[in-house]
Amino acid sequence: MQNMLTLISNVFRLGNASKNVGAQAVSEGTRMVVSARSFADFTPQASFPIKKCDLHRLEEGPSDEALLTREQGLQYYRTMQTVRRMELKADQLYKQKIIRGFCHLYDGQEACAMGIEAGINPTDHLITAYRAHGYTFTRGVAVREILAELTGRRGGVAKGKGGSMHMYAKNFYGGNGIVGAQVPLGAGVALACQYQGNNQVCVTLYGDGAANQGQIFESFNMAALWKLPCIFICENNKFGMGTSVERSSASTDYYKRGDYIPGLKVDGMDVLCVREAIRFAADYCRAGKGPIVMELETYRYHGHSMSDPGVSYRTREEIQEVRTKNDPISMLKERMLSNNMSSVEELKEIDLEIRKVIEDAAQYAISDPEPSLDELCNHIYARDPPMEVRGTNPWVKLKSVS
Incomplete structure (x- = not known):
């Protein structure tokens, strides 16, 4: 004193x-x-009741209580808030025509990415569809590399040649642009884990819009036959492009779609619900019991992509109601404040730090040079020696470097 x-x-x-x-x-x-x-007075940890998961072919599921430490809470808050601000900045850069082409934003779904990452190990594997910015960040890629990739710059995570839908990192196999095509790839990664005996799992994500693709059911069948350590996750954000799940699917119980594969239905707006469910699923897979199917009920605030205003098939009032009553960041913030695990001032400081990181990253993404034409054909193959590739016309040849 x-x-x-x-x-x-x-x-x-x-x-x-x-x-x-x-x-x-x-x-x-x-x-x-x-x-x-x-x-000195902050509560170091607290236990919270969470929504019970619906079960399919399981006698017991994840716990309906979750323990949260102060350090975890701050980490989850920082990560989700960073993803939210990064996506809002991407929205701004797109409207300024600095980002071009496809751009599918993830704001509203942050609890899914953060909860999954909190429930698996960095050595585990993850593959997703084209709404991939959040997972790219949680898998360890810096904001500046993500935004630079969106603007097509040399410092981007894919050297400016992948754009919004094609980002990769260690044990992260992208952003994939073909609807549902990443699911058999994820089953293949799980097969590699099983073959190598490394006790790792593969989290394989797809959206409700891809849930009726035939290749998904083929992957379910193969994974069940071979008992692959694969967590198949349907991120049900209620709309496949502009079509509601009720109009697109005869059955909207996506967690039951594996039929002979056990399933979980999870509150995808609650980071603790997602974390506990993923831990349960990962333990199930690691025990050699085979795959599991999970449905994360979530919601996207933006339209399907930046070309979709998102309010022709749903109302602004509907979006605002979700923001007000069920926002994943606000929910975590309220838990921490009401249990004296943090203070308003501390969270404001984190918000200010994040805003600065995002602004600095945006400036980098605008000022970094675009890749040169000489790099157009590079990295076609991983380990081959340099090779001649026909370029922009039949008389021009470019050298490809791996």
């Missing part, structure tokens, strides 16, 4: 010397005092 009083005294003494500098010091000093006082 004596140290705090001394700090305040010193701050006010500085204030007498210079009014402007002193005012800033008082602000900084007060924040330090508040932080020093409140950090």
Whole structure:
């Protein structure tokens, strides 16, 4: 206490010397005092009741209680808020015509990406469809590399040649543009895990719009026959492009679609629900019991892509109601504040830090040079020596470097 009083005294003494500098010091000093006082009083961990999962072919499912530490809560909040701000910045850059082409935003679904990452290991594998920015970030790619890829710059995660739908990282196999085609690829990755005996699993994601694709059921069949360690996840965000699930699917119980494969239906707007369900599913797969199908009930705030305003097949009031009552970030924030696991001031500081990271990344994505024509054919193959490739016309040849 004596140290705090001394700090305040010193701050006010500085204030007498210079009014402007002193005012800033008082602000900084007060924040330090508040932080020093409140950090000691924060609740280190708390247990929360969560929505029980619906089960298919399972006698028991994930716990309906979730333990959250303060450190985990802050990490989850920071990650989801970063994804949210990154997507809003991508929206802005697209409207400024700096980002062109396809761009499918993930805001509203942040609890899915964060919950999945919290429930598996970095050495586990993940593959998804083209709404991939959130997973690219949770799999370890920096915001600046994601935004630079969206703007087609050399510093992008795919060197500016992949764009919104084709981003990759270690143990992350993309963003895939063909509807449902990533699901058999995910089953193949799970087969590799089984073959190598490394106790790893593959999380294979697809949307409700892809849920009726034949190749998904072929993958289910093969995965069940071979007991592959694959978690098949349908991110049900209620609309496949502009078509509601009720109009597109005779059965909207996507977690039961595996038939002979066990399934879970999960609240995809609650990061703790998703985390607990993924932990359960990963343990199931690692135990050699075969695949599991999961449905994450979630919601996207933007339209299907940036060319879709998203309000011709649903109302603005509907979107606002979800934002108000069921937003994944607000839900986590309320839990932490109401249980004294954080303070409003601390979360505001995190928000300010994130805004700066996003702005710096956006500036990088705008100023970084585009890849040169010489790089057009590079990285066609992973390990082959340089080779001649026909270029932009029959008389021009470019050298491909792996």
